[in-house]
Amino acid sequence: MKNKYGIDIWGDDNFFIEDGVVKVDYSCSPSLISIVKDIRKQGFKGPLLLRFPHITKKQIKTLFNAFNASMKEYDYKGKFNAVFPLKVNQLPNFIHPLVSAGKKYGYGLEAGSKAELIIAMTYNNLGSPITVNGFKDKEMIHLCFIAKSMGHDITVIIEGLNELEMIVEVLKETNMEAPNVGLRVRLHSGGSGVWAKSGGIDSKFGLTSTEILEAFELMQDNNLEDLLTMIHFHIGSAMNTIKPLKKALRESGHIYAELKNLGAKKLSSINIGGGLSVEYSAYEQSRFYSLNEFASDVVFTLKEIARQKGVEEPNIFTESGRFISAASTVLIAPVLELFSAEYELSHLKLKGVNPPLIQELHDLFRDMTKKKAYEFMHDSIDHLESLLTLFDLGYIDLQDRSNAEILTHQIIKKAISLLQVDDYEELRKFDKNIQEKYLLNFSLFQSLPDYWGINQEFPIMPITHLDKKPTRSASLWDITCDSDGEIPFDMQKPLYLHDVNLNKEDYFLGFFNVGAYQDTLGMKHNLFSHPTEVNVVFKDDEVILEKLLESQKVIDILDDIDYDTEEIQSILSKRLPLETYEILKKYLNDNSYLKTIWSYYDDE
Numbered sequence: 001m002k003n004k005y006g007i008d009i010w011g012d013d014n015f016f017i018e019d020g021v022v023k024v025d026y027s028c029s030p031s032l033i034s035i036v037k038d039i040r041k042q043g044f045k046g047p048l049l050l051r052f053p054h055i056t057k058k059q060i061k062t063l064f065n066a067f068n069a070s071m072k073e074y075d076y077k078g079k080f081n082a083v084f085p086l087k088v089n090q091l092p093n094f095i096h097p098l099v100s101a102g103k104k105y106g107y108g109l110e111a112g113s114k115a116e117l118i119i120a121m122t123y124n125n126l127g128s129p130i131t132v133n134g135f136k137d138k139e140m141i142h143l144c145f146i147a148k149s150m151g152h153d154i155t156v157i158i159e160g161l162n163e164l165e166m167i168v169e170v171l172k173e174t175n176m177e178a179p180n181v182g183l184r185v186r187l188h189s190g191g192s193g194v195w196a197k198s199g200g201i202d203s204k205f206g207l208t209s210t211e212i213l214e215a216f217e218l219m220q221d222n223n224l225e226d227l228l229t230m231i232h233f234h235i236g237s238a239m240n241t242i243k244p245l246k247k248a249l250r251e252s253g254h255i256y257a258e259l260k261n262l263g264a265k266k267l268s269s270i271n272i273g274g275g276l277s278v279e280y281s282a283y284e285q286s287r288f289y290s291l292n293e294f295a296s297d298v299v300f301t302l303k304e305i306a307r308q309k310g311v312e313e314p315n316i317f318t319e320s321g322r323f324i325s326a327a328s329t330v331l332i333a334p335v336l337e338l339f340s341a342e343y344e345l346s347h348l349k350l351k352g353v354n355p356p357l358i359q360e361l362h363d364l365f366r367d368m369t370k371k372k373a374y375e376f377m378h379d380s381i382d383h384l385e386s387l388l389t390l391f392d393l394g395y396i397d398l399q400d401r402s403n404a405e406i407l408t409h410q411i412i413k414k415a416i417s418l419l420q421v422d423d424y425e426e427l428r429k430f431d432k433n434i435q436e437k438y439l440l441n442f443s444l445f446q447s448l449p450d451y452w453g454i455n456q457e458f459p460i461m462p463i464t465h466l467d468k469k470p471t472r473s474a475s476l477w478d479i480t481c482d483s484d485g486e487i488p489f490d491m492q493k494p495l496y497l498h499d500v501n502l503n504k505e506d507y508f509l510g511f512f513n514v515g516a517y518q519d520t521l522g523m524k525h526n527l528f529s530h531p532t533e534v535n536v537v538f539k540d541d542e543v544i545l546e547k548l549l550e551s552q553k554v555i556d557i558l559d560d561i562d563y564d565t566e567e568i569q570s571i572l573s574k575r576l577p578l579e580t581y582e583i584l585k586k587y588l589n590d591n592s593y594l595k596t597i598w599s600y601y602d603d604e
């Protein structure tokens, strides 16, 4: 791994390391630390979420270019279309730039709930497609009719026959023009990867082959067969291999062709859903296909089926969300404390006469040489074990115990610096005992919910110090009072960080690829709200920080969970002297994250 934290594996040329810092590989190539400094200067000292709309734009362009190139290569007659699934990131500061970057491609939006549909109806570029998935009631179907009446090119994807019946009802009741209809098929082939369960015969969604035939009959009975334009499937998020996609394509391709041959004249598109993966691993590649392979497999497979069944080649729709959004957002968490900082040598208070094991620890510390480093480190850890037992039995006192802990930590530190850890493999043997714990000013529940919920790995890297060798095997703690708010050291995927003195220097960790799903999945555990966020945009080679959105105020968080904030303020103001209440009011109007009192960069 060395110092690069796998950036060559997951970085996709969005960032690079130069002069020991992470820089944005775009325009004037600012360093992340310079952006962080700028924002902190304005008083925002907690965690930061940096959004880079140019990366979203690049992903949209890359997706369209890959498919259009494949279509050209295979002389494919259908057209490529794509929509962004809003569930992956609905926030306005992400969506507005996405919609404007997508305009020239006709890039549309996908909605899976009423609220998402309202976003799509309001902001989607007219002429770009809207698709609507998920379970629907009559109101939601009616909303689709209303969107259609606004001039949107909208397709309702039917998840069950009852939804089709609702369309017939709304049509009769309102006399409005109906939206297009798509059928979501329940594939017998499943996906791969962690989220594979959205595909397959047991999946929550889609119509069985019997239901598809029934649906088409129902449409014919109501003279609505011309509404049917799309076949849809979604085999689950983050496919790590392409094989299940090929199976799903063959399956849905044949369904498309069969329906065409049954008389579905306007059926013209296959929507392959999402699932296009991004690389999250900092250790070894975990996605085993390129976008170009993905595109060319889709185009080639559908072309073959169309030829075999003698039907026209379908337009291709994708609903890739993760691929479009993940890389665009970086979470920056300030390190508040290194656990071992409490074990500074200056706190050591040896007695005139010490217990023999403590004396021995002291000698190990004093006499350590590079050659003896491993051995002494090991010995010290054994000694500490014994001393802690002696403490529990009442044979040594609290001062002795404190001295033992300080000496052991100092021995470990000295050993690591003597060894200069060229050989991380060797050091790993000791990792269990000598990890450093880094306390970070962020909430894992709020900012990395997929780590908490499904152990999703995210690339992590300090944004400075990259010209120095990281020497501490690291566990990360967040500031929630929940012991699950931790990213423990993992022997298989070891994270090494720098041994920093936070009284002299700042240290920030970047969590990358957090733009997909994390924003609205994040939860307010312990009442920590979203980090302060900003869009980092570039104009004439200059960095401009746009749409700064401060982390929520304490009083607003309380309001969100339905406290009567008037009452809170009135009770507190009655019980406190005016001057104290004035101070308290300031705290109520500030966010929950911790503030470091002093910061190296802020003084510059």
Ligand SMILES: *Cc1c(COP(=O)(O)O)cnc(C)c1O
Binding pocket: 085, 087, 088, 133, 234, 236, 237, 238, 273, 274, 275, 276, 319, 320, 321, 322, 323, 516
């Ligand atoms: C979630 C979802 C997507 C997006 O999947 P990604 O893996 O993020 O690309 C696309 N289509 C449907 C129907 C979905 O439910």
